[in-house]
Amino acid sequence: MHRSVYVHVPFCRHRCGYCDFTLVAGRDDLADRYLAALDRELDRVEPPEAGGRRELDTLFLGGGTPTRLTGPQLDRLFASVFRRYQLGEGAEVSVEANPSDVTPELIDRLADAGVNRISLGVQSFDAAALKTLERDHLPADVPRVLETVRRRIDNVSLDLIYAVPGQDLAGWEETLDAALALEPTHLSTYGLTFEKGTAFWSRRRRGELISPPEESERDMYAAAMDRPAAAGLRQYELSSHARPGFECRHNRAYWSGDEFEAFGPGAASLLGGVRRMNHRGVLGWLRRLEAGESPWIEEEALGPADRARELVMLNLRRVEGIDGEDFPRRTGFKIDELLSEELLEQQRLGLVERDDAGVRLTREGRFVADGVMSAFL
Numbered sequence: 001m002h003r004s005v006y007v008h009v010p011f012c013r014h015r016c017g018y019c020d021f022t023l024v025a026g027r028d029d030l031a032d033r034y035l036a037a038l039d040r041e042l043d044r045v046e047p048p049e050a051g052g053r054r055e056l057d058t059l060f061l062g063g064g065t066p067t068r069l070t071g072p073q074l075d076r077l078f079a080s081v082f083r084r085y086q087l088g089e090g091a092e093v094s095v096e097a098n099p100s101d102v103t104p105e106l107i108d109r110l111a112d113a114g115v116n117r118i119s120l121g122v123q124s125f126d127a128a129a130l131k132t133l134e135r136d137h138l139p140a141d142v143p144r145v146l147e148t149v150r151r152r153i154d155n156v157s158l159d160l161i162y163a164v165p166g167q168d169l170a171g172w173e174e175t176l177d178a179a180l181a182l183e184p185t186h187l188s189t190y191g192l193t194f195e196k197g198t199a200f201w202s203r204r205r206r207g208e209l210i211s212p213p214e215e216s217e218r219d220m221y222a223a224a225m226d227r228p229a230a231a232g233l234r235q236y237e238l239s240s241h242a243r244p245g246f247e248c249r250h251n252r253a254y255w256s257g258d259e260f261e262a263f264g265p266g267a268a269s270l271l272g273g274v275r276r277m278n279h280r281g282v283l284g285w286l287r288r289l290e291a292g293e294s295p296w297i298e299e300e301a302l303g304p305a306d307r308a309r310e311l312v313m314l315n316l317r318r319v320e321g322i323d324g325e326d327f328p329r330r331t332g333f334k335i336d337e338l339l340s341e342e343l344l345e346q347q348r349l350g351l352v353e354r355d356d357a358g359v360r361l362t363r364e365g366r367f368v369a370d371g372v373m374s375a376f377l
């Protein structure tokens with residue numbers, strides 16, 4: 001039974017040139033329709049057999065920009081969620097926030113609704129990189145924003161991006177150090193990717209944007225692993241670092257292969273071994289729900305071997321990797337049964353290590369994680 005819920009809030013002031021997420025920019029006029037449709041989608045949640053509301057360990061509001069909603073709209077969203085779900089003891093409730101949106105009133109509202117973790121889209125402490133990324137805040141805003149958040153919510157993740165065109169290793173290290181100096185409980189560090197269909201993808205093709213050289217990108221990832229560790233934040237996933245006890249429980253549940261339910265345009269759920277994907281267009285998702293139709297456009301019941309292979313991918317994102325006891329319990333397969341040759345090859349290359357506890361990427365393997373994982377597909 002799922003104990004994690006994700007809600008996708010698809011509104012942004014502006015679509016950043018690198019972003020290919022499901023969202024609408026400059027269409028806040030759709031927010032009330034979105035909230036009504038979300039309420040309908042939540043009506044599809046089956047109540048527990050004993051009646052009442054389902055209990056959650058984690059709730060995550062992501063986007064898009066959840067903090068783009070007005071205060072009353074956020075209240076409405078939480079009321080919709082909490083009509084069907086209740087928070088279990090010590091549940092984690094995370095919200096992604098844009099630094100520009102943070103005010104004392106917003107934080108009071110979120111904290112009063114039960115939010116106890118904020119993921120702040122800081123991206124960089126370098127004004128030039130922020131400009132390239134088309135973000136609407138300045139590095140100097142971040143300490144004040146953080147102070148505002150911490151008046152009520154002290155579990156704060158700072159999200160950062162490296163390998164921004166024009167950025168060098170020294171610039172990235174300065175961003176890391178500036179972030180760590182603010183003593184966040186959690187840090188997420190993502191390498192910038194150029195997704196087909198984004199403005200950045202076209203601009204790179206035209207030669208207007210040039211990524212840092214591969215070697216420099218590799219050094220940046222090394223710094224993203226080493227600097228947080230030196231400041232007491234343990235890496236627990238390819239891009240995630242936390243003070244002990246502050247790992248994101250929602251994401252950990254996902255990487256562990258736990259079931260979860262997700263709502264909103266483009267959201268994907270895993271329930272009863274069935275993966276479901278909502279309509280990826282905001283208007284398409286809206287119209288389906290307004291017409292009383294299902295928001296799902298894809299539904300796939302994975303066979304046992306496919307589920308097990310998928311779990312390999314998810315587990316390998318974790319620094320602890322695949323748990324030798326948990327994996328067979330969840331999938332019915334021993335890791336060797338499923339992967340022995342691929343595993344031996346990756347082991348021989350020094351990218352994967354194994355012992356009695358399980359199988360994990362080596363430090364070297366983390367640099368080429370996508371390639372290692374595709375070898376297991």
Ligand code: SF4
Nearest residue numbers: 012015016019063064
């Ligand atoms: S604010 Fe975030 S979600 Fe919105 S467009 Fe920019 S990168 Fe995408």
